[in-house]
Amino acid sequence: HWETLSYSPFKNAIAFTTQAPTVTGVTVTPGTASLTKAAGGTIQFAATVEGTGIISPDVTWSVTTDPNASIDANGLLTVKAGIAVDTLTVTATSKTAPTKTGTATVSLT
Numbered sequence: 034h035w036e037t038l039s040y041s042p043f044k045n046a047i048a049f050t051t052q053a054p055t056v057t058g059v060t061v062t063p064g065t066a067s068l069t070k071a072a073g074g075t076i077q078f079a080a081t082v083e084g085t086g087i088i089s090p091d092v093t094w095s096v097t098t099d100p101n102a103s104i105d106a107n108g109l110l111t112v113k114a115g116i117a118v119d120t121l122t123v124t125a126t127s128k129t130a131p132t133k134t135g136t137a138t139v140s141l142t
Contacts, residue, residue, distance in 0.1 A: 054086035056127045059135030067140040073101075073114035078137060080108065080125035092125040116141055 060081045068074050080092040096104040101116040110123060121139040 050087055052086040054084060054088045054129055056082055056084040056088055056130035056133045058083045059092060059125050059127050059133050061123060061125050061135040061137040063137060065138050065140070067142060068112050070116050070141045071114060073112045073116065075112070076110045076139065078104075078108040078110060078123055078125070080135060082127050082129065082133075084129075089127075089129045091128040093128060093131075095124045095126070097121045097123075110139065112139075112141070 060083065062079050062081070063076075066076045068076065078094070080090075080094075082088055082090050082092065094104045094106065094108050096102050096110060097118070097120075099116065099118055099121065101113040102110065102118075102121050104110045104123060108125070110121075112121070119141055121141065123137040123139060125135045127133040
C-alpha cells in the first residue's frame with residue numbers, strides 16, 4: 034500500500050510499510066460544549082484519528098444541518114445569535130476511512 038500524505042519542496046522523505054493502514058476510530062475534543070442561543074459564538078474543535086499503519090490525520094467536518102450553524106475545514110464551529118435548535122452534533126469523518134467518525138454535542142441554552 035502506498036499513499037501520499039503530504040509533501041514539502043524543502044525536504045524529501047519516503048516511508049515504506051508492509052502494514053496496510055487501518056483506522057480504528059476518530060475522537061473529537063471537546064466532546065461536549067455549550068453556547069447561549071441569544072449570543073451565539075464560536076467553538077474550536079479538534080479531531081484525532083486513531084489506527085495502525087501510516088494513516089492520515091485529516092478529517093472532514095460537518096454539523097447538524099441548520100442555517101444558523103456552520104463549521105469550517107479547520108473545525109471552527111460558528112453559531113449565529115438567535116438559533117432555534119437546542120443541540121447540534123459536530124461530526125469529524127476520517128479521510129482515510131470514511132466509515133469512521135467521531136462526534137461532539139453542543140448544547141444551546
